[in-house]
Amino acid sequence: MKKSKTPSALVSAAPLAPAESSLNAPLLHTSLTLVETAEPELLEELLADRRIGPLLVARLSDCVAVVAPGHAKEVHRWLLKAGHTPRIVDGAA
Amino acid sequence: MSRTTVYPTLDEYERKLPDLAGRLSGISADKLKKMARVWVGKEAYKLNKESALQMLKRSFRDPEAVRQLAENLTPMERDGLMLMKLRERPVVYTEELAAELLLLHPIPFNPTRGYYSTSGKHYTRLNEMLERGLLMRCDGRNDAFGDSFYSYYVCEAVGLVADFFEVIEIAPPPALPLKPAPEAVAPVARRPGELILQLTAFAQAFDRLGGAQLTAKGQYANPSLAKLNKLLGWGKHDDEADGGMARLFGVEFYLGLFIAADLLRVNYAAREISVNPQAKIQETLELPLDAQARIWAPAYRSLRRWREYSLRDSYYYSESEGGQTKDNALRAALLLALGMLPDSAAWYRIEDLSEAMRQRIGRHFSFGYLHTYSAPWKSTPEQQEAALAKYEADLAASWRNNEQVWIEHAIIGPLFHLGLVELAREPRDKSEALSLFRLTEAGRAALYEVFRQPIEKQNATRASQREQSGQACWIVQPNFEVVVYLDQATPRQLGFIERIGVRQKSDAAIVTYRLTRESVYAALEEGVEARQLLETLESGSQHPLPPGVARTLGDWAARRERLALRLDASVLEFPDAAARDAALASGKVKGVSVGQRFILIEQSEKTLKGSLRLGGTVSYEPNPPRPLDIHDDGTVTINPAQRDLLIAGELAAVAEATENPLRWRITRESVLAARSRGWTAEEIINRLERRSAKSYLPLFLRYAIQGWFGVRDEPGPTALAAAPLLQTANAEVADAIWQCGFLHPHLLARIGGRALLVKPESVKELRKLLDEYGFAPGKEVLLPAQPEKKK
Numbered sequence: 087m088k089k090s091k092t093p094s095a096l097v098s099a100a101p102l103a104p105a106e107s108s109l110n111a112p113l114l115h116t117s118l119t120l121v122e123t124a125e126p127e128l129l130e131e132l133l134a135d136r137r138i139g140p141l142l143v144a145r146l147s148d149c150v151a152v153v154a155p156g157h158a159k160e161v162h163r164w165l166l167k168a169g170h171t172p173r174i175v176d177g178a179a
Numbered sequence: 180m181s182r183t184t185v186y187p188t189l190d191e192y193e194r195k196l197p198d199l200a201g202r203l204s205g206i207s208a209d210k211l212k213k214m215a216r217v218w219v220g221k222e223a224y225k226l227n228k229e230s231a232l233q234m235l236k237r238s239f240r241d242p243e244a245v246r247q248l249a250e251n252l253t254p255m256e257r258d259g260l261m262l263m264k265l266r267e268r269p270v271v272y273t274e275e276l277a278a279e280l281l282l283l284h285p286i287p288f289n290p291t292r293g294y295y296s297t298s299g300k301h302y303t304r305l306n307e308m309l310e311r312g313l314l315m316r317c318d319g320r321n322d323a324f325g326d327s328f329y330s331y332y333v334c335e336a337v338g339l340v341a342d343f344f345e346v347i348e349i350a351p352p353p354a355l356p357l358k359p360a361p362e363a364v365a366p367v368a369r370r371p372g373e374l375i376l377q378l379t380a381f382a383q384a385f386d387r388l389g390g391a392q393l394t395a396k397g398q399y400a401n402p403s404l405a406k407l408n409k410l411l412g413w414g415k416h417d418d419e420a421d422g423g424m425a426r427l428f429g430v431e432f433y434l435g436l437f438i439a440a441d442l443l444r445v446n447y448a449a450r451e452i453s454v455n456p457q458a459k460i461q462e463t464l465e466l467p468l469d470a471q472a473r474i475w476a477p478a479y480r481s482l483r484r485w486r487e488y489s490l491r492d493s494y495y496y497s498e499s500e501g502g503q504t505k506d507n508a509l510r511a512a513l514l515l516a517l518g519m520l521p522d523s524a525a526w527y528r529i530e531d532l533s534e535a536m537r538q539r540i541g542r543h544f545s546f547g548y549l550h551t552y553s554a555p556w557k558s559t560p561e562q563q564e565a566a567l568a569k570y571e572a573d574l575a576a577s578w579r580n581n582e583q584v585w586i587e588h589a590i591i592g593p594l595f596h597l598g599l600v601e602l603a604r605e606p607r608d609k610s611e612a613l614s615l616f617r618l619t620e621a622g623r624a625a626l627y628e629v630f631r632q633p634i635e636k637q638n639a640t641r642a643s644q645r646e647q648s649g650q651a652c653w654i655v656q657p658n659f660e661v662v663v664y665l666d667q668a669t670p671r672q673l674g675f676i677e678r679i680g681v682r683q684k685s686d687a688a689i690v691t692y693r694l695t696r697e698s699v700y701a702a703l704e705e706g707v708e709a710r711q712l713l714e715t716l717e718s719g720s721q722h723p724l725p726p727g728v729a730r731t732l733g734d735w736a737a738r739r740e741r742l743a744l745r746l747d748a749s750v751l752e753f754p755d756a757a758a759r760d761a762a763l764a765s766g767k768v769k770g771v772s773v774g775q776r777f778i779l780i781e782q783s784e785k786t787l788k789g790s791l792r793l794g795g796t797v798s799y800e801p802n803p804p805r806p807l808d809i810h811d812d813g814t815v816t817i818n819p820a821q822r823d824l825l826i827a828g829e830l831a832a833v834a835e836a837t838e839n840p841l842r843w844r845i846t847r848e849s850v851l852a853a854r855s856r857g858w859t860a861e862e863i864i865n866r867l868e869r870r871s872a873k874s875y876l877p878l879f880l881r882y883a884i885q886g887w888f889g890v891r892d893e894p895g896p897t898a899l900a901a902a903p904l905l906q907t908a909n910a911e912v913a914d915a916i917w918q919c920g921f922l923h924p925h926l927l928a929r930i931g932g933r934a935l936l937v938k939p940e941s942v943k944e945l946r947k948l949l950d951e952y953g954f955a956p957g958k959e960v961l962l963p964a965q966p967e968k969k970k
Binding site: 110111112113114115116117118119120121122123124125128136137139140142143144145146147148149152153154155156158161162165166170171172173174175176 | 299319375414533552601696697700704735738739740742743744745746747748749751752754758759762773774775777779780787791792793794795796797798799801804823824825828829830831832857860866869932
């Protein structure tokens with residue numbers, strides 16, 4: 087897998103750790119595409135990938151990241167190209 | 180705008196059937212009385228229009244009236260209803276039923292001095308059923324078929340007015356007067372596995388393509404055919420070179436077959452062919468061959484946009500679009516004739532079958548113009564006899580040259596290809612032509628036994644046969660190749676291996692597949708379970724699976740479990756972990772905790788809103804929120820009221836963060852960093868525009884991004900330089916100077932209407948010349964006059 091030559095901080099750290107919310111009530115986010123991995127290391131690996139990383143725009147947990155809107159097919163294609171075989175899950179948990 | 184003709188499916192015609200009773204009011208009183216006579220006998224003539232109409236409507240719904248009527252039907256009417264019952268639906272294609280009725284009940288030929296037939300004459304028997312009110316046209320019209328000399332329009336389908344199926348028995352039709360061939364040599368039969376393989380391969384290729392397009396004229400679009408051909412690896416065939424045989428392997432045949440079998444659906448409005456969501460293609464393809472034959476034979480009968488053989492002298496209607504044609508009529512007659520063979524297991528000559536069909540339908544059915552018999556005026560009986568003999572000879576010759584050739588192509592072509600007949604040569608025939616045929620087991624089931632075995636029993640047999648599990652039919656090699664023996668494989672096994680492997684090469688007996696990570700992944704994604712994959716592969720294998728193959732397949736399946744892409748997910752964001760945990764504990768939210776503050780919810784948005792007070796909902800597809808305010812200098816501000824979960828992450832890829840989390844900056848460095856990660860200028864611009872409140876990027880910033888990227892054409896060269904400028908009061912003065920022969924050498928270029936650029940070394944000389952000629956150039960720049968501000 088090709089890794090980014092630039093520091094990964096720009097890609098992952100700041101933006102992917104959502105700032106503590108100033109919400110008063112829960113906010114519902116719909117129509118999201120999530121990448122879920124079995125181990126945190128695998129998600130790190132994806133974040134460091136120069137094609138897939140920039141398309142993962144929020145990290146919800148060690149193993150779950152959100153794909154940039156409109157880029158689900160692209161992420162799927164890149165995952166396959168990078169040798170992954172992601173399970174496609176439709177909808178809720 | 181071009182208009183596409185819509186051809187409703189039989190399902191759609193069937194849905195329109197309830198309107199048929201309503202259409203009676205448009206029929207004349209005389210015709211209504213004639214129809215009423217079928218139901219109530221001679222009493223019908225005493226009825227007026229309204230009472231006849233009411234009586235008919237009542238009778239259509241009355242099972243007792245229907246039962247009584249059935250007892251008084253003519254044999255022709257009974258056969259017509261039986262042919263519809265065999266189709267298990269109350270609507271039928273006009274061409275098919277008309278030809279079948281003509282074959283079963285030929286019109287007696289009684290020449291006097293002359294005999295005319297027209298292209299509409301083969302509807303005679305069908306028209307009799309319409310006239311008696313047993314059938315109605317599905318287009319809402321009430322006139323008979325073939326009446327108009329000037330129009331080739333034929334309503335595609337007719338429907339039953341009442342439910343006769345309960346009272347009509349299926350009975351074998353009378354046998355055709357055919358003699359079996361005493362001997363057949365070198366018989367050839369299509370291997371069942373070959374056909375199933377091609378059907379399965381087509382279904383899977385279509386599935387991968389996702390759909391096919393139609394042209395405005397209703398034909399298959401060439402790009403779709405080319406893509407399907409490429410996926411199937413069938414290539415393009417030369418129709419002329421092989422007499423049309425190769426066309427059978429073309430995708431047009433299979434597309435038509437799958438559409439006619441209701442496995443694919445045509446959306447004329449969108450000019451698109453897609454998988455019928457109600458159809459179970461895989462299940463159909465896994466049925467035993469004789470059960471499948473009962474699907475493919477009727478589908479072949481109703482096939483459109485495909486032809487067995489193009490006859491030079493023929494004419495067709497609807498041929499350029501996709502409606503039913505006379506091909507459908509002759510196919511229906513041919514398939515019925517095969518059900519009328521005296522012995523279902525005997526060999527027959529194709530020519531004899533054709534002649535038997537000609538005797539019954541040839542006088543009224545032709546792809547071309549029908550011959551006419553007429554004796555000269557005041558002719559003697561000898562002259563009449565001669566004219567009649569010539570008519571019969573012309574008719575027979577025309578049939579032999581046209582319809583018989585078509586029948587030969589149909590039997591040797593699609594019927595053989597679909598495994599319904601096998602072929603052989605006659606002994607002592609030096610031409611080596613395949614002139615003999617007999618029904619295969621599948622052919623007998625689909626064409627012969629349908630008249631002799633009740634439908635319920637057929638269905639039961641079909642269901643029980645589906646349970647077949649198959650025997651060992653392949654060898655899995657350590658190099659992941661699977662060698663499949665077609666004569667031992669069941670349709671289900673072929674369907675399975677076609678799903679999990681990539682076909683490498685095939686011949687009539689053996690097909691080789693390769694198991695790859697991609698093909699196994701695709702099968703798992705289509706719903707094949709990992710355990711089922713290994714078990715089915717093992718149960719069909721003649722030897723134990725090589726340990727390396729079994730282990731690797733397990734690894735591939737396990738690898739898929741490590742990573743998931745969840746589409747259309749909903750996530751609930753809480754202010755903190757405590758609030759999230761409290762919501763879960765209260766039972767108001769059903770879902771899975773994710774990270775510190777999120778829940779991946781398992782309930783619908785509506786249910787959630789009913790149980791929990793939400794701070795709002797943000798939807799990201801198809802259009803995400805637009806919280807960004809972007810300025811010329813690259814400053815980006817996030818509108819705090821519209822801030823969403825993803826915006827910071829999206830900006831991070833192309834912009835620099837500042838101390839204020841709501842402010843970002845697009846700079847040369849941020850753009851170059853994005854470029855180093857593989858982004859293009861267009862991708863950056865698109866991402867920003869997709870989230871910009873104004874839906875576009877400031878033009879200056881767009882050029883800046885392209886400039887930083889080093890895009891060659893944008894923003895284009897610019898220059899900041901001091902060059903002597905000669906300005907004039909108006910364009911005419913500028914023209915005069917620019918065109919002046921002795922001034923021109925001192926000038927560089929004309930810019931705009933009233934200005935010229937001067938060569939720096941010529942300033943003095945030019946000033947002197949202009950002075951000399953009275954222009955008196957000043958030294959201050961002439962600024963354009965500012966428009967007065969309105970008070």
